[in-house]
Amino acid sequence: MTSTPSATAVAGTRRGAVFDGAVCAVGLAIFVVAVVAVAQDGLTHIAPALVGIPVILIVSRFPLVVDNNDGGIEVGFDSCVLMFLLCTLPAHDAVFIWSLGVMVTQLTTGKLWSSKAFNIGVGIIAGSIAAAVVTAGRGDSIGTGRELAAVMIAAVAYFATDYVMSAVSVGISSGTAIRRHLLQRGTWLAVACFVPFDTLGYLGVVVHRATPGWMLILLAVPLVTLLVATRAVTRARENARRLTVLFDAAVRAQTHTDRERVVGALVEDARDLLHLRRVAVRSTPPDGGEIGARVNDEEEPRWLVAKALGRARSTIAADEQALRALGAVASDAFARLALTEEMVHVARHDPLTDLPNRGILLDRLLEAQANARKNGTQVTLLFIDLDGFKPVNDRFGHAAGDAVLVELADRLRSCVRECDTVARLGGDEFAVLIEGAEVAEVEEMWARVLAATRRGVLVAGHLLPLSASGGIAFGGPGDDAEGLLRKADLAMYEAKARGKARVVVYEHAIGRARVERLEMVDDLRRAVARAEIEIAYQPIVDVDSGRIAGAEALARWRRDGVPVSPELFIGIAEESGLIVDLGESVLTAVAADAAVLHDQIDGPFVMTVNISARQLREPGFVELVARSLTAMNGTALVLEITERQGIDLDPLVLDAMHAIAAMGVRFAIDDFGVGFSSISYLRDIPVQIIKADGSLSHAIDSDERASALLRSVAHMGRSLGLEVVVEGIEREAQLTVLRDHGHQLYAQGFLLHRPMPIDDLLTTLRGDRTTSALTSVS
Structure with missing residues (x-):
C-alpha cells in the first residue's frame, strides 16, 4: 500500500517534507538492520527472493485508490507476498526481501521522488511491524488457527500503519485535517478487500507446505482475477469522477465573461481533473x-x-486525453468570448469604416463629461458632414461612395489626437469627441479636417473634389450627451446654410432658429393634411407662334396668411420627408384643374408638375400618376425633376420612370445646365424635355458667349429629338435673341407671364386661344 499525494501534496509544504523524510529515514534504518542480520546469518532461501521481488513489483501495479480532492491513498495488495514470506522464511530474511521489493517497485514508477522516498519508508516500516506481529502472534504454532489469526492481525497492522502514516502525510502536505483523510469515503471498502486478500499469502503457505512447489502456480488465477477486478473498479471510479469534473467545467465555462477567468478556471479544473x-x-x-x-x-x-506521471488511478495516455477534453471545453469558452466580443464590436461600430457608431460615441461622451466635471476641463463635439457627396453615388455608384467614406474615415483619424474619438453617425455624417482641448486647438483640428477633405478622392481615375461643413458645440454644465450632439448638429446645418465648407460654433440663436424650423415643419404637415397648399400656374410659350403651349404648376403656401418662400418650404419638405405627401397633394390638385381646363379650352395643352426624386422610390407613386393621368381627362402631363437635386439612377428609380413613360407621361429635366451630370441623364433616363436654367439665359442679350452657350444647348436638344424650354425670360431683348436662334423653342419667364391661380390661367388661355385663332384667320 502506497501513498499518492494530492495536488497540494505535490507542491509540498515544509512540514510535509520533514515528515516524509523522517519516514523514509526510519524505513531505511530498518532495512539496514535487516541487511546486517542477513549478512550475519546468510539468506536461507534464494528462490523466494528471486520470485518474490517480481511478484511484489507486479501486484503493486494494481492498487485500490481511496482519495478526495486534497489527496489520495493507494491501497496495494502486494502485502499478500509479505505474508507468504513471513510464514516461510525467518523474519529478517522476509523483511530484507520485502524491502528490496518495495524499493524496486517505487524506483520504477513515474511518481515524484518525494513520493517515492515516502512510499519506500512507509512500506518498510509497515512490513517490519507485520513481521513483528506474525513472529510474536504465532509463536511455535505452524499450520494452526493461531498462525492464521496472527497473519490476519499482521495484515490489519500493516494496513493501519500504512494507511495512517499516508493520511498524516497527505494531511500535513495539503494543510487539511488528518481526520478527513482517515475517514474518507472508500476506507471500509479498502479494509474489506485488504485483509482477505492478504490471506491469499497464507493460502500460498498452506499449498507450499502440503504440495510440490509448482502447485503455487494455481494461485495465479484468483490473484489475477482479483487484481484485474480491482483495477477495473479503480479506473471506473476515476473515469466517473473525471466525467463529473468535465461536466461541471463545461457548465461553468459558459458563465465566464473574460479570458482571465477562463484561464484561472482552466487551471483549477485541470488540477481537480488530474489530482495534480x-x-x-x-x-x-x-x-x-x-x-x-x-x-x-x-x-x-x-x-x-x-x-x-504513471499512477494507479490512470495512465499517462488517459491523463493526456483528459487534458484534451478539458482543453476543448476551454476552446469553446474562448470561441464564445471571441464571438461575443465580435458581436459587441459589430453592434457598436460602423460596419463600413469600423469607426465607433452613435451608441459608443454617446457612451464615451457621458464618460468624458463626468471626467470634465471632476477635472475642470472642457468637452467639445465636432459634427462633420460632407458637402455634395450625393452626386458621387449618382455618378459612380454606391461602391465608389463607400470607398470615399472609408478613405475619409482614415483621414479623420489622422487629423485628431489619439485620445479623441472619431465616430460615424450614418451616411456622410461624422463626429469627433475632443477632451481637454482649448478653443485654438479645436480650430486647428477643424483646419486639418477641412484640408484633408479638400484634397479630394481618386475614384475610377477621377479626382473628385470634396469639402465638409462642420458644427462645434462646447459642453456646458447642463448639457447631456444627446443635447450636446444635437447642438453640434444644429451648428453644422447652420454652416451649410451660410455657404458650406466652413465651421460654425453653436450659439443659442442657432437653436432658436432650428426650433422655428421644426415648428414650420409641423405647420407645413398640417397644411398638407388640410389641403391648404395653393397651386399657381406659369404659362410656357411657343417662341415661334407666341401661343401658350402649357403651364408649370408651382406650389404656394401661406403660413398664418403670410406667403412662405417656395425655396424655404420645399427644402423643409425634402429634409423632413414631407415632400412625398406634398407632391401627392400637388399632383392631385393639378389633375383636377387640368380636367377643368380641358373642358373649357380648345387645342392641346400640357401641364408640368415638379416631383422629387424621392417620390420615384415610393411604391405607390406609379399608381398615383396613373390615377392623376386618368383624372386629367386628356390633358398631357409632364413630370419635372430638378437637376439641382440630382437623381440616384438605381434600378428602382429607372423602373418607375419607364413605367410612367409607358403611360404617355413625359419627363423633363429642370434647371438643366447647373447640375452634376446633365449629359448622363439624357442618356440614361427616358427624358423628352430639357428646361434650360435661368442662369443660362440671364445675359444672352448682352454677352455673346452666353448667347452661344444657350444656342449650343438648344442645338444639342433638337439634335437628340428633345424639346427645349428656356427659363428666366424677363426682358424683350432676351426673347428677341431666342427668336433669332431658330425654331422649336419654348420660353418661360416674367416677361411672358407671371404665376397665376387657375381661374386667371383659364382667362389667359381663352384670350390666348382667341388671339391665336384671329392671327390664323388673317
Missing part, C-alpha cells in the same frame, strides 16, 4: 516529462500542461 498540483497554462507546448493539450484562442497560443 503542477498544472499550468502557457504559450509553449509540453516538453520532456510533460503532457499537454492545445487550447484554441485567437488572441494568443495557449497550452494546458502537466507533469506526465
Whole structure:
C-alpha cells in the first residue's frame, strides 16, 4: 500500500517534507538492520527472493485508490507476498526481501521522488511491524488457527500503519485535517478487500507446505482475477469522477465573461481533473516529462500542461486525453468570448469604416463629461458632414461612395489626437469627441479636417473634389450627451446654410432658429393634411407662334396668411420627408384643374408638375400618376425633376420612370445646365424635355458667349429629338435673341407671364386661344 499525494501534496509544504523524510529515514534504518542480520546469518532461501521481488513489483501495479480532492491513498495488495514470506522464511530474511521489493517497485514508477522516498519508508516500516506481529502472534504454532489469526492481525497492522502514516502525510502536505483523510469515503471498502486478500499469502503457505512447489502456480488465477477486478473498479471510479469534473467545467465555462477567468478556471479544473498540483497554462507546448493539450484562442497560443506521471488511478495516455477534453471545453469558452466580443464590436461600430457608431460615441461622451466635471476641463463635439457627396453615388455608384467614406474615415483619424474619438453617425455624417482641448486647438483640428477633405478622392481615375461643413458645440454644465450632439448638429446645418465648407460654433440663436424650423415643419404637415397648399400656374410659350403651349404648376403656401418662400418650404419638405405627401397633394390638385381646363379650352395643352426624386422610390407613386393621368381627362402631363437635386439612377428609380413613360407621361429635366451630370441623364433616363436654367439665359442679350452657350444647348436638344424650354425670360431683348436662334423653342419667364391661380390661367388661355385663332384667320 502506497501513498499518492494530492495536488497540494505535490507542491509540498515544509512540514510535509520533514515528515516524509523522517519516514523514509526510519524505513531505511530498518532495512539496514535487516541487511546486517542477513549478512550475519546468510539468506536461507534464494528462490523466494528471486520470485518474490517480481511478484511484489507486479501486484503493486494494481492498487485500490481511496482519495478526495486534497489527496489520495493507494491501497496495494502486494502485502499478500509479505505474508507468504513471513510464514516461510525467518523474519529478517522476509523483511530484507520485502524491502528490496518495495524499493524496486517505487524506483520504477513515474511518481515524484518525494513520493517515492515516502512510499519506500512507509512500506518498510509497515512490513517490519507485520513481521513483528506474525513472529510474536504465532509463536511455535505452524499450520494452526493461531498462525492464521496472527497473519490476519499482521495484515490489519500493516494496513493501519500504512494507511495512517499516508493520511498524516497527505494531511500535513495539503494543510487539511488528518481526520478527513482517515475517514474518507472508500476506507471500509479498502479494509474489506485488504485483509482477505492478504490471506491469499497464507493460502500460498498452506499449498507450499502440503504440495510440490509448482502447485503455487494455481494461485495465479484468483490473484489475477482479483487484481484485474480491482483495477477495473479503480479506473471506473476515476473515469466517473473525471466525467463529473468535465461536466461541471463545461457548465461553468459558459458563465465566464473574460479570458482571465477562463484561464484561472482552466487551471483549477485541470488540477481537480488530474489530482495534480503542477498544472499550468502557457504559450509553449509540453516538453520532456510533460503532457499537454492545445487550447484554441485567437488572441494568443495557449497550452494546458502537466507533469506526465504513471499512477494507479490512470495512465499517462488517459491523463493526456483528459487534458484534451478539458482543453476543448476551454476552446469553446474562448470561441464564445471571441464571438461575443465580435458581436459587441459589430453592434457598436460602423460596419463600413469600423469607426465607433452613435451608441459608443454617446457612451464615451457621458464618460468624458463626468471626467470634465471632476477635472475642470472642457468637452467639445465636432459634427462633420460632407458637402455634395450625393452626386458621387449618382455618378459612380454606391461602391465608389463607400470607398470615399472609408478613405475619409482614415483621414479623420489622422487629423485628431489619439485620445479623441472619431465616430460615424450614418451616411456622410461624422463626429469627433475632443477632451481637454482649448478653443485654438479645436480650430486647428477643424483646419486639418477641412484640408484633408479638400484634397479630394481618386475614384475610377477621377479626382473628385470634396469639402465638409462642420458644427462645434462646447459642453456646458447642463448639457447631456444627446443635447450636446444635437447642438453640434444644429451648428453644422447652420454652416451649410451660410455657404458650406466652413465651421460654425453653436450659439443659442442657432437653436432658436432650428426650433422655428421644426415648428414650420409641423405647420407645413398640417397644411398638407388640410389641403391648404395653393397651386399657381406659369404659362410656357411657343417662341415661334407666341401661343401658350402649357403651364408649370408651382406650389404656394401661406403660413398664418403670410406667403412662405417656395425655396424655404420645399427644402423643409425634402429634409423632413414631407415632400412625398406634398407632391401627392400637388399632383392631385393639378389633375383636377387640368380636367377643368380641358373642358373649357380648345387645342392641346400640357401641364408640368415638379416631383422629387424621392417620390420615384415610393411604391405607390406609379399608381398615383396613373390615377392623376386618368383624372386629367386628356390633358398631357409632364413630370419635372430638378437637376439641382440630382437623381440616384438605381434600378428602382429607372423602373418607375419607364413605367410612367409607358403611360404617355413625359419627363423633363429642370434647371438643366447647373447640375452634376446633365449629359448622363439624357442618356440614361427616358427624358423628352430639357428646361434650360435661368442662369443660362440671364445675359444672352448682352454677352455673346452666353448667347452661344444657350444656342449650343438648344442645338444639342433638337439634335437628340428633345424639346427645349428656356427659363428666366424677363426682358424683350432676351426673347428677341431666342427668336433669332431658330425654331422649336419654348420660353418661360416674367416677361411672358407671371404665376397665376387657375381661374386667371383659364382667362389667359381663352384670350390666348382667341388671339391665336384671329392671327390664323388673317
